[in-house]
Amino acid sequence: MRYVSTRGQSPAVGFTDAVLGGLAPDGGLYVPQTWPTIPPDEIAAFAGQPYAQVAARVLGAFAGDEIAPADLRAMCEEAYATFSHRAVVPMVQIGPQTFIAELFHGPSLAFKDVAMQILARLYDHLLGLQGRRQTILCATSGDTGGAAVEAFRGAKNVKLVAMFPKGRISEVQRRFMTTATEPNIACVAVDGTFDDCQAILKDAFQDQVLKQAVDLAAVNSINFARIAAQAVYYFTTAAALGAPDRAVNFVVPSGNFGDAYAGYVATRLGLPIRRIVAATNANDILARAFQTGRYARGAVQATLSPAMDIQSASNFERLYFEGVGREPVETTRAFQAFANAGVVDIPPAALATMQALFTGVAIGEAETARTILVTLNETGELIDPHTAVAVAALRHVALEGPVVVLSTAHPAKFPQDVAKACGVTPDLPRGVATLAGRPERFDHLPGEAATIKAYVRAFAEA
Ligand SMILES: *Cc1c(COP(=O)(O)O)cnc(C)c1O
Numbered sequence: 001m002r003y004v005s006t007r008g009q010s011p012a013v014g015f016t017d018a019v020l021g022g023l024a025p026d027g028g029l030y031v032p033q034t035w036p037t038i039p040p041d042e043i044a045a046f047a048g049q050p051y052a053q054v055a056a057r058v059l060g061a062f063a064g065d066e067i068a069p070a071d072l073r074a075m076c077e078e079a080y081a082t083f084s085h086r087a088v089v090p091m092v093q094i095g096p097q098t099f100i101a102e103l104f105h106g107p108s109l110a111f112k113d114v115a116m117q118i119l120a121r122l123y124d125h126l127l128g129l130q131g132r133r134q135t136i137l138c139a140t141s142g143d144t145g146g147a148a149v150e151a152f153r154g155a156k157n158v159k160l161v162a163m164f165p166k167g168r169i170s171e172v173q174r175r176f177m178t179t180a181t182e183p184n185i186a187c188v189a190v191d192g193t194f195d196d197c198q199a200i201l202k203d204a205f206q207d208q209v210l211k212q213a214v215d216l217a218a219v220n221s222i223n224f225a226r227i228a229a230q231a232v233y234y235f236t237t238a239a240a241l242g243a244p245d246r247a248v249n250f251v252v253p254s255g256n257f258g259d260a261y262a263g264y265v266a267t268r269l270g271l272p273i274r275r276i277v278a279a280t281n282a283n284d285i286l287a288r289a290f291q292t293g294r295y296a297r298g299a300v301q302a303t304l305s306p307a308m309d310i311q312s313a314s315n316f317e318r319l320y321f322e323g324v325g326r327e328p329v330e331t332t333r334a335f336q337a338f339a340n341a342g343v344v345d346i347p348p349a350a351l352a353t354m355q356a357l358f359t360g361v362a363i364g365e366a367e368t369a370r371t372i373l374v375t376l377n378e379t380g381e382l383i384d385p386h387t388a389v390a391v392a393a394l395r396h397v398a399l400e401g402p403v404v405v406l407s408t409a410h411p412a413k414f415p416q417d418v419a420k421a422c423g424v425t426p427d428l429p430r431g432v433a434t435l436a437g438r439p440e441r442f443d444h445l446p447g448e449a450a451t452i453k454a455y456v457r458a459f460a461e462a
Contacts, residue, residue, distance in 0.1 A: 001064030003030040003224065006321040007335075008328025015066045016126045019119075019225045020134070022218050028331070029318050030224045035268040036061040038235075043271060046239035051088035052076040055118065055232045061269065062228045067125070075125060079117035082107050082150075084431060089114070089233045091240065091404070094379045098394065100387070100407045101237045108176045109410035109432065110307070111259065112147035114233065115226035120151035120158070122225055123217075127157035135214040135460040136160045137204055139197035142169055143307050143409070145187075146176030148219055153182040158217075161186045161456050163197045166444065172413060172428075178440035186459045192447030203449040210453050214460035221258035222314050230262035231269065233406075238271055241402045247274040249399040252406050253386040254278040254286055255308035257315040259406065264319060264357065274401055277359045279393035281305045281368065286313050290360030293351040295320075297342035304368050304385035304417050307409070312338070319358075323350030361393040368392060372421035382426050384409040385417055 003018035007028030013021065018030040038061060046054050055076040060069060080088045085105040092100045106113025127134055136158055138148050145162040152160045162177050166189035177187045190197050204210060205218070219226075238248040250273060252260040263276045280287045281303040289295040297311045317335050324330045324347060334344045346354070363371075368385055371392040375383050383391060387407040394403065411418045411426035419425040428435070445451050 001036065001062060001066075002033040004033050005030060006317050006328060007332045009332075015063045016130075019122055019223065020126060020217065022220070022223050028328070029222050029315070029321075031318055031321065032062065032224075037268075037270045040244045040270065043235065043239060043244045046235050048240070049236075051232070051236055052080045054236050055080065055229065058232045058235060058269065059118070059225075059228055062224070067122075071125060075121040076118060079121055082117055083113075084429060089236060091237055092381060094375065094381060094391075094405075097401065098403045098405070099237070099241070100381065100383070100391075100405045101233060102407050103233065104384075104407060104410040104413075106147070107150040108143065108146035109413050109429070110143040110147060111406070111408040112143050113150065115229040116147040116151040116219065118229045119219060119223065119225050120148075120155055123152075124155045124157050133157045133159070133215060134217045135456065136217050136219055137163070137201060137456055138219060139163045139194065139201045140169070140173075140177075141165070141194040141197075141306065142173050143413075144220075146173055149177045149180050149185055149187070153180045153185050155184055159184045159186070159460055161188060161459060163188045163190050163200065163452065165189075165194045165197055166191055168193065170413075172435065175435045175438070175440065178442045179435060179438040181441070186455075187442035188452065188455065189442050189444045190447045190452070191445070196447045200447065200449045200452050204453050204456065207453060210457060214457060216456075220314075221256045227258055227262050227265055227315070230259055231266045234263050234266035234273070235269075235271055237404045238266075238273070241404070244270070244272050247272040247401060249273070249275045249277070249401060249403045250406065251277040251279055251390045251393050251403060253305065253308060253390045253408050254280050255283070255310040255313065257286055257313035257319070259408070260286075260358070261315040261318055264322075267357065273357070275359060275397075275399060276357055277361055277390075277393050277397055277399075279390040280360065280362045281308050281389055282362065282364060283309050283311050284360075284362035285311050286316065287360030287362035289316070289346065290354060290358050293346045293348070295338065295344045295346060297338070304365055304414070305389050307386060308389070319354060320344075320346070320350065323347075323353050359397055361396045363389045363392045369417075369421040372418060376422045376424065382411045382418065382422070382424060383407060384411040384414050385421075388421075
């Protein structure tokens with residue numbers, strides 16, 4: 001299995017290099033050169049299979065011969081054993097033909113765990129095969145850091161430095177990072193905003209001396225292995241509802257478009273999906289793109305669903321590449337234009353192919369809060385604000401057949417907002433409840449790139 005860049009200027013690479021490399025050297029995103037497929041009878045047989053078994057099959061289609069099947073199976077079993085629910089991604093029915101898939105039973109209570117838990121094991125394994133060690137630097141405004149720390153703590157070949165803006169993330173979010181005791185994890189509270197952290201991150205990745213010295217890597221959502229891991233629950237949930245004989249619909253709370261794009265990947269593998277609804281909050285770049293054909297950045301607004309407060313959806317480039325018939329010159333032109341001017345007009349033929357599968361819906365703050373209350377009243381289910389955006393989107397689209405709404409965070413990650421919306425304060429699940437009592441460990445540094453880069457280097461070389 002080979003991977004090509006959406007910009008067409010980098011050589012094709014194998015699975016290992018696509019995973020460990022992240023972004024392609026030409027600035028594009030890796031996609032499989034040809035899409036593997038899973039036959040319909042195998043998809044039907046996924047119904048009720050252990051989650052780890054389906055994950056090994058789907059990821060194996062992308063890894064090709066670069067990972068031994070038994071190793072991949074063992075990594076998947078370990079990754080999903082960290083989830084507190086034996087089904088890993090259980091479903092709850094909330095109405096006729098309408099189901100919620102709970103993606104939040106992982107260690108940090110957010111759907112990022114589903115991909116990050118397996119990604120960490122893939123990294124450690126692939127680096128071990130090469131006798132290589134990497135240092136991962138990440139900047140977090142909330143969920144990604146906690147999921148990364150939970151996934152990479154104890155890894156043999158990876159050290160992780162997680163930066164967060166001091167005083168600007170919630171206590172629960174901070175504690176998911178700072179209570180890790182493993183020596184390969186370092187947390188840094190940075191004086192400044194999340195944008196300052198992002199700027200430091202960018203500076204570090206542009207510093208070739210540092211990059212070489214510590215073999216610097218990132219684990220952001222453009223990594224194709226994360227996308228592949230997210231395609232898995234489209235299969236498990238759809239098969240449970242009668243796929244491939246019945247085509248299922250999905251409603252996906254969307255920000256960077258990794259999760260919804262993973263649904264597209266599932267269709268390329270052979271899963272029939274009738275429609276994917278990309279539900280956004282007021283940061284509606286994706287909703288507008290699918291509605292109007294104009295992919296245009298707006299100003300970022302703070303909302304009740306902060307993990308989706310994004311106005312440039314990185315993974316959209318992958319769908320665009322497919323939409324324009326895998327034409328790298330046109331993809332490069334479009335995304336350079338987007339970087340410069342913040343706007344791309346999607347060619348009509350490409351838009352038509354996108355609209356054949358995707359619908360975009362944007363939901364405002366009042367409707368999000370009201371949906372938390374109405375869902376509790378009508379079903380007894382307490383949902384978080386990200387999930388509420390997707391449930392609210394159901395009222396704006398007519399879908400035929402079964403619908404799966406992806407629930408991306410546990411309500412206890414956003415206790416104040418949930419309580420304000422519906423009057424009920426969600427409890428932290430058992431196991432996580434002890435977080436509050438555990439000692440924290442982090443360093444506090446000024447928001448200066450030079451200081452933080454020196455810190456990363458010293459930590460990596462210690
Ligand atoms: C990251 C995240 C999202 C958005 O997913 P994308 O893949 O970026 O579209 C939605 N909800 C929660 C809780 C998240 O953490």
